[in-house]
Amino acid sequence: MLEGLAGFFPNGVERYAVGGLLVGLGTLVVYAGTGIAAGASTFLESTLSYVSDASRFQQYRPSRDWRVLFTVSIVLGAAVYAVLFQGGAWTTGVEPWRLFVGGIFVGVGTRIGKGCTSGHGICGVGSASRTSLIGVATFVLVAIVTANVIAALGGGL
Amino acid sequence: MFAPLVVVGGLIFGFGLGYSHMARPEVVIDFLLFEDLGLLFVMFGGSIVAGLGFWVLPRLRDGAPLTGRPYERRLKSFDRNVLVGGVVFGVGWGLAGICPGAAYASLGVGNWPILYAIAGMFIGAYAQGIWRSQRSTDADAVPSDD
Numbered sequence: 001m002l003e004g005l006a007g008f009f010p011n012g013v014e015r016y017a018v019g020g021l022l023v024g025l026g027t028l029v030v031y032a033g034t035g036i037a038a039g040a041s042t043f044l045e046s047t048l049s050y051v052s053d054a055s056r057f058q059q060y061r062p063s064r065d066w067r068v069l070f071t072v073s074i075v076l077g078a079a080v081y082a083v084l085f086q087g088g089a090w091t092t093g094v095e096p097w098r099l100f101v102g103g104i105f106v107g108v109g110t111r112i113g114k115g116c117t118s119g120h121g122i123c124g125v126g127s128a129s130r131t132s133l134i135g136v137a138t139f140v141l142v143a144i145v146t147a148n149v150i151a152a153l154g155g156g157l
Numbered sequence: 158m159f160a161p162l163v164v165v166g167g168l169i170f171g172f173g174l175g176y177s178h179m180a181r182p183e184v185v186i187d188f189l190l191f192e193d194l195g196l197l198f199v200m201f202g203g204s205i206v207a208g209l210g211f212w213v214l215p216r217l218r219d220g221a222p223l224t225g226r227p228y229e230r231r232l233k234s235f236d237r238n239v240l241v242g243g244v245v246f247g248v249g250w251g252l253a254g255i256c257p258g259a260a261y262a263s264l265g266v267g268n269w270p271i272l273y274a275i276a277g278m279f280i281g282a283y284a285q286g287i288w289r290s291q292r293s294t295d296a297d298a299v300p301s302d303d
Binding site: 023151 | 174192
């Protein structure tokens with residue numbers, strides 16, 4: 001039984017569990033001080049308010065500055081990891097078209113769906129929000145189907 | 158104090174995404190293909206820690222020290238958009254193996270091709286924003302906060 005389970009975790013679980021706890025801790029630090037459950041994808045729209053007057057973006061104007069700061073800090077935090085544990089830069093083998101087209105879908109979907117993996121997946125699930133649990137179940141299932149279809153079509157890594 | 162706190166939170170958040178390997182699209186795609194289910198530990202580990210805050214902090218004090226905001230759970234109203242957006246997001250997540258937070262972290266670990274994904278995300282967010290700004294029916298009094 002346990003051996004069967006281990007097959008699903010070829011890289012063990014330590015990196016995932018510890019990393020996840022730290023992601024939660026970062027969220028908790030901001031929430032404890034400010035009461036704001038900061039997700040990662042609002043940054044896309046709040047930053048667009050610098051260049052567009054559309055009402056949809058302007059509504060995020062009050063938070064846009066700190067969201068830029070938050071995102072830059074995420075980049076730097078990951079860079080600290082790369083320097084300490086990764087021994088320099090790492091680059092993906094996933095094709096640019098997949099990153100680009102997938103990115104467009106992510107940009108549209110996360111904003112229409114009221115959240116992404118951090119807003120729904122971390123904060124929403126942590127809040128035991130029924131909306132977020134349904135949202136997470138939806139995007140995980142669709143992503144599983146999408147990835148398997150691409151793999152079956154020979155778009156494997 | 159507000160800005161330093163956001164920086165500290167972001168640094169830990171980004172470091173965690175790097176450490177958990179979520180900044181690597183391959184690892185997410187391996188999860189979606191059932192080859193490595195480690196991502197479950199990331200999401201549940203993160204939501205348990207965040208959840209502790211959502212449940213414990215309101216019992217300790219009335220509001221956040223820096224803003225005075227009440228400690229509330231993250232509860233969004235449920236409507237068709239949650240499903241529609243979830244499906245669209247799922248297609249993108251399955252294609253690219255990346256979500257917004259992990260994409261920023263991916264840049265941090267030196268993965269320059271992730272700029273393709275980040276450019277795509279901005280284009281997608283811009284397109285839906287322009288479209289929804291033009292539709293008065295979608296007044297969306299409660300903006301999504303992630």
